[in-house]
Amino acid sequence: xxxxxxxxxxxxxxxxxxxxxxxxxxxxxxxxxxxxxxxxxxxxxxxxxxxxxxxxxxxxxxxxxxxxxxxx
Amino acid sequence: xxxxxxxxxxxxxxxxxxxxxxxxxxxxxxxxxxxxxxxxxxxxxxxxxxxxxxxxxxxxxxxxxxxxxxxxxxxxxxxxxxxxxxxxxxxxxxxxxxxxxxxxxxxxxxxxxxxxxxxxxxxxxxxxxxxxxxxxxxxxxxxxxxxxxxxxxxxxxxxxxxxxxxxxxxxxxxxxxxxxxxxxxxxxxxxxxxxxxxxxxxxxxxxxxxxxxxxxxxxxxxxxxxxxxxxxxxxxxxxxxxxxxxxxxxxxxxxxxxxxxxxxxxxxxxxxxxxxxxxxxxxxxxxxxxxxxxxxxxxxxxxxxxxxxxxxxxxxxxxxxxxxxxxxxxxxxxxxxxx
Numbered sequence: 001x002x003x004x005x006x007x008x009x010x011x012x013x014x015x016x017x018x019x020x021x022x023x024x025x026x027x028x029x030x031x032x033x034x035x036x037x038x039x040x041x042x043x044x045x046x047x048x049x050x051x052x053x054x055x056x057x058x059x060x061x062x063x064x065x066x067x068x069x070x071x072x
Numbered sequence: 073x074x075x076x077x078x079x080x081x082x083x084x085x086x087x088x089x090x091x092x093x094x095x096x097x098x099x100x101x102x103x104x105x106x107x108x109x110x111x112x113x114x115x116x117x118x119x120x121x122x123x124x125x126x127x128x129x130x131x132x133x134x135x136x137x138x139x140x141x142x143x144x145x146x147x148x149x150x151x152x153x154x155x156x157x158x159x160x161x162x163x164x165x166x167x168x169x170x171x172x173x174x175x176x177x178x179x180x181x182x183x184x185x186x187x188x189x190x191x192x193x194x195x196x197x198x199x200x201x202x203x204x205x206x207x208x209x210x211x212x213x214x215x216x217x218x219x220x221x222x223x224x225x226x227x228x229x230x231x232x233x234x235x236x237x238x239x240x241x242x243x244x245x246x247x248x249x250x251x252x253x254x255x256x257x258x259x260x261x262x263x264x265x266x267x268x269x270x271x272x273x274x275x276x277x278x279x280x281x282x283x284x285x286x287x288x289x290x291x292x293x294x295x296x297x298x299x300x301x302x303x304x305x306x307x308x309x310x311x312x313x314x315x316x317x318x319x320x321x322x323x324x325x326x327x328x329x330x331x332x333x334x335x336x337x338x339x340x341x342x343x344x345x346x347x348x349x350x351x352x353x354x355x356x357x358x359x360x361x362x363x364x365x366x367x368x369x370x371x372x373x374x375x376x377x378x379x380x381x382x383x384x385x386x387x388x389x390x391x392x393x394x395x396x397x398x399x400x401x402x403x404x405x406x407x408x409x410x411x
Contacts, residue, residue, distance in 0.1 A: 010370055017326050018333050023102035025258050029313065032235040034257075034276065036232045044257075044277050047239060047243045047311050057171040069253065069314040071232045 039063055046070050086177075089117070089186040091131075092124030098188030104209040106263050127184045130258035138345040170411060186341075191336075194303055199223050208273070209269045217258055219310040233312035240275060241307040242298060251304055253281035255288060256296055258308075262309070270300045318378060325376040328368060336365040350407045359398050367396040 022028045033039045039062050046058040050072035059069045096119065100108040110114075149169070156163040194200070202215070214220070219235035221227040237257055244252045256275030264271050269298040277287040278296040311373065340361040343384040344354040346363060370384070370392055377383040384392065404410045 003388045006382070006384065007370075007392055008375075008381050010377070010384055010388075011366065011377065012255070012331050013377070014333075014366065014370055015374065023214075023218075025103075025238060025261055029154065029234075030257075030311075033236075040277075044129075045251050046355050047237075047257075047297050050311070051239070068319075069316070070236070070409070071312050071314055072309060 036063055043070075045067065047072065081329075082349040084121075087128060088124035089120045090124070091180050092120030092122065094124040094181055094184035095127055095188040095191075096120060098185050099192045100209070101189070101192055102210050103214040103263075104267065106265055107210045109265060110210055110268050123184075126189060127180065129178045130187070131176070131183045134183065134342075134345065135176055157325075179280065186300050193334075211263055213261060213263070213270050216308060217261060219312075222310075230310070233314045234323070236311045236313050239309040240273065242273070242275075243304040243306070243307070244298060244302050245304050246302070250283065254298070255281070255289070256291075259295065260372070272300060273298050273303075273306075302318065309344055321376055324379040325373055325378055328373045332369045332372060333365070337362060338368065340365055344407055347407050347409065349406075353406045353408070357403050360403040360406060364396055364399040364403050367392050367399065 019027070024031075026034070030043075033043045039060075042060045042062070046060050047070065049055055049058055050070060057069050057071045059067055060065050075135065096108055100106075136146075153163040153165070195207050199220075201209060208215075215224075217238055218283060219230075219238060222231040222235070238327070239255065240258050241255045244254055246252050254275070256278030258273060259276045261268065261273040262271045268379070273299065275296040277295065278291045278293070280291055281287075282289050315323075340358055344357050344361075371389065374384050374389065
């Protein structure tokens with residue numbers, strides 16, 4: 001049963017990446033970040049820092065433990 | 073004479089303009105959808121007829137090969153129908169004729185939809201619209217708002233990674249002496265249906281510049297809507313994500329899936345019509361073939377899967393492989409190409 005769930009999710013991921021076209025003025029990744037309150041706060045802070053300081057890049061850790069490095 | 077004019081008009085509309093319109097409806101999609109209704113009526117009519125002719129040629133080649141029609145055969149049938157109408161007689165149209173005619177119309181619309189979508193995706197995928205100005209869509213704001221201008225030669229130096237979001241600093245005219253400065257993340261924009269000009273922009277996480285404290289202050293609310301007519305100027309600031317191994321893997325996964333699924337599914341859709349067999353079996357073969365190809369893409373793209381929770385382990389991989397073999401056998405059976 002667990003195998004079927006994994007296969008269904010993998011199939012959903014493939015069909016999703018094929019049919020969901022990223023055409024909005026905010027990328028899919030940014031939308032995911034903005035959907036999570038904690039990640040949104042971290043992201044906005046990092047972008048503000050890039051805007052107002054001399055910092056060339058900012059690294060944030062998302063709630064999924066994924067680390068992303070931002071540049072502006 | 074009036075009757076002739078009406079019949080020929082209907083023929084042109086149904087057989088040439090309509091497929092062209094369907095093609096253009098699916099070519100101008102997403103943020104470029106409003107371009108579909110833009111421009112002079114004469115321009116739109118001519119382009120619809122042009123694309124209609126192309127769709128018509130492809131559909132005729134496909135349909136005649138699938139059902140064994142020839143140009144002379146069809147002409148003879150049309151001649152007989154015309155002769156009957158000219159001599160005030162009811163043309164002898166059988167149920168079979170009607171089925172083929174409606175089938176052809178359905179095929180025409182389907183091919184117009186497929187071609188329009190493919191053209192759009194090919195131009196966007198290979199960024200042809202960014203490199204060749206002729207192919208550029210009318211909504212030029214989209215290229216600026218999505219940071220796509222970094223692919224243009226003149227903005228190449230801005231390219232620092234994968235574009236994530238766009239921050240906008242806007243100077244708004246509010247009727248007072250001093251204009252208002254607002255900053256926020258761009259979430260949406262609308263384009264005028266009639267002129268194609270920018271109408272409204274939508275910001276989230278918006279802040280306004282305070283003249284007294286000389287700092288940006290948060291604007292309470294979730295979404296700030298600014299009509300374009302109030303905007304004096306706007307400054308765009310892109311945020312990029314540096315391309316690391318994880319992101320590279322994700323991009324590779326998406327591209328692999330896109331290329332493999334497109335070419336595979338197109339082949340599965342076209343190939344059966346060159347094989348002998350009943351139409352029902354061909355259609356069943358297409359359904360099973362599509363699932364087979366999807367399972368194949370799952371296996372091939374699995375090493376590039378960026379999400380470890382979805383990545384298939386050996387047990388799940390074997391299950392997918394067995395399912396693939398089963399669907400493949402059914403596909404080959406329906407297409408009548410089993411050894």
